Amino acid sequence: MPRLPQPNRRHFLQGVAAVGTASLLSPATRALAQASPNDRPVFATIGLRNQGWAITSKSFKFADFAALADVDSNVLGANVEKTQQKQSHKPDAFKDYRKILDRKDIDAVMIATPDHWHTKVAVEAMYAGKDVYCEKPLTLTIAEGKLIEKVVKETGRVFQVGTMQRSESGQRFLQAIALIRAGRIGTVKKVTCGINGMSGSPQIPVAPVPEELDWDFWLGPAPKVDYRALPEMRKGYGGGVPLYSNCHYAFRNWHEYSGGKLTDWGAHHVDIACWALGVSDTGPSKITPVEYSLPVEYKDGHPVVHDRYNAATSFKIKVDMPNDVEMIITSEGDNGILFEGTEGRFFVNRGKIVGKPVEDLKDNPLPEGAIEDVYGGPVSANHTANFIEAMHSRKQPISDVWSHNRMLEICHLSNIAMRLDRPLNWDADKRQIVGDDQANAFLSRENRKGYEINM
Template identity: 80%
Template sequence: MVKSGNTTRRQFLQVTAAAGAAGVFTSSAALVKGAESPNERPVFSTIGLRNQGWAITSKSTGLADFAALADVDANVLGTNVQRVKDRQKKAPDAYKDYRKVLDRDDIDAVMIATPDHWHTKVAIEAMLAGKDVYCEKPLTLTIAEGKLIEKMVKKTGRVFQVGTMQRSESGQRFLQAIALIRAGRIGKVQKITCGINGTNGSPEIPVASVPAELDWDLWLGPAPKVDYRALPEERKGYGGGVPLYSNCHYSFREWHEYAGGKLTDWGAHHVDIACWALGEDANSPKKVSPVSYTLPVEYKDGYPVVHDRYNVATKFNIKVDMPNDVEMTITSEGDNGILFEGTDGRFFVNRGKIVGAPVEALEKNPLPEGAVEDVYGGPIPSNHTANFIASMKSRKQPISDVWSHNRMLEICHLSNIAMRLGRDLNWDASKREIAGDDQANTFLARENRKGYEINM
């Protein structure tokens, strides 16, 4: 772990090699139980605090102590410093520049909830600084960034949890779904449909004055330098002070410069479960075809020519050819969730339900005892952070690891590239590049803005 004068806390974050070698499973809750003394709890910091940043912080204050918070928006930073103080009775230090967090030897791990275009740079620098990392999904802005993170995890040996909480915090429906498939309850899987909802375009968004509390240049960071844009009407329910339309807070998801729209937002949840169900030997795409889609602005050579409106796809129907003749569809139509279809049946699962004949049949023919736990790899925690802390102790990668996340996220990134270029893409999984399409391969990476390069 990170250098620290606190021997007790270091010992808490270690586990005996004998227990790991014996394959002893201890629940994540049990691994953190008893860490009641502040000296025995891991020390965390959150970088990026609006919305999901606070969500993961608030779920973790019972398991870790937060020594520092960082955000480029002074209002967001101040609000969340007070929130954490109210919970742990001690105010964390506040920084605008995340690098001040990484400079501290007393911080064991960072939780990253910045906009997507910042994830990779912060994560890599955190690992180089000796921190374990919990990073919100989608992990990367490009496929090349995923490779960089994998390289750094391997080089540094840091524990890295991706915040796809659907693997553990949305009840056991998704785990049950995978258990049903592994038990052969729908026969051979033939088709998987991931419904991830569409989005809406925007009106013309004018250049506006940057809010006094926001460091706009630092918010942009690795992304190209552009004007701040916003319409004054506020978006309800997102912490206040958020314009209904902008190229910043919350709405960053609607711009390819900073994110990947619904394909990498909700796709990072449902495509992840679909690939988990298929297994690691069959979860890389062979071909990605944009059957139908709507882009809200004109594109030329894969790039938007209009810069004052949202530019990610608003509607889409993507066909993905997977190994073993499995067809995956990613669509903005229909119910949000995943439909699994096989030779012997079908069922649907989302965060609110799991339904279908194979599910009904469980009443008379239940899954074998422990089948759901076998999917997870041990007892299932109610909190994604508990799994992260357990992994910090064992020094084994958590349930939502970098490699499995990147494999499924490649499908989402390729879907966006296919729509931007308007053509099918053939994927070479062994080389992790697009076969026979030099232009498309230029979209696998992006150059960071000068001064915000990733140094490894």
């Protein structure tokens, strides 16, 4: 049976839930932040570079971190030191995440590994009795999403997907959904998700594996290949690693480990679009690759060149959605979402929400409580706070696995359609591609021997 929270944590979180219903923003967050050390949940983070540290650092005010894990000893050591400075006690450090799952004192894990590791770690964590916060995109394949859903249901664990655009960076997006629900643009006919393209790479040669990196463990479930890197170093976010490689920050550019921009930014904007359209529990009927560019040659859906990035660099995908809504996913134009209806249109992204329906709010505001109705209650200003509140209630948080997987299926199918250079018809009930055995073979992937999921 799953391990229940300790009584003192349970009592504390009951108080959080009671306070959280009192207003739209922040009381629950303040209650979490002001809890005594003995009343805070115990977390561990698996995968620490970039986003791993970002979600950990945002959570110190709500949770204590007992352990960290990473296959890069330099990354692990640096984050152990930073964590000790933040919480005044040193977390245990592990290369092998399984040592964290063996710990009985850890209530939940935060997973920020590369995408191809998400499902294995998440499933094993749930069977070990841990609640899970996992970064987006949640899966590498559609079959992985189905497996995670099955295990969440079987174990009763709470599972938050790290699509923070639904909460802490989401006030404009919640307003956008409220506008649509209030009929401010009439019947929605078209939604365009601008998610940017990416650059290809030069030829990336085989290189010595850095001494601090366990390359075989980093590959894990993915096929065994040589480590590749060029000496030029990345600057800014994701710095400290080669600008071009098949590892670390650059993993998103390879289908072996991720899905390019389609699953990176698509996991944000396609999610909001589906939420706004009210189709988070269904899916499209057809995916058509209108135009796109792949940086290497493909044969039968697989790249034939293995020393360059292989995810799409530019694209325009047409998606036939329920209720005759057309969705366009494009690498052109502004990053954000354009909603078009029979009575108007507006655009929203993380920096702005603009258009006549927005301007009209000055004289015709949304009904009181419209934002809370979208969110399903008081809005958590922090994604971790929402996760911890769900850990108490044993109800799924704002970014649940079911809605996430349904919208991510659109992104996965878009990649498959480009790789095979043809439209795909999708049965949203059976969650299968219609009449295309070759395409259906891309819905799953066999893990490398020795890295199977332990169930």
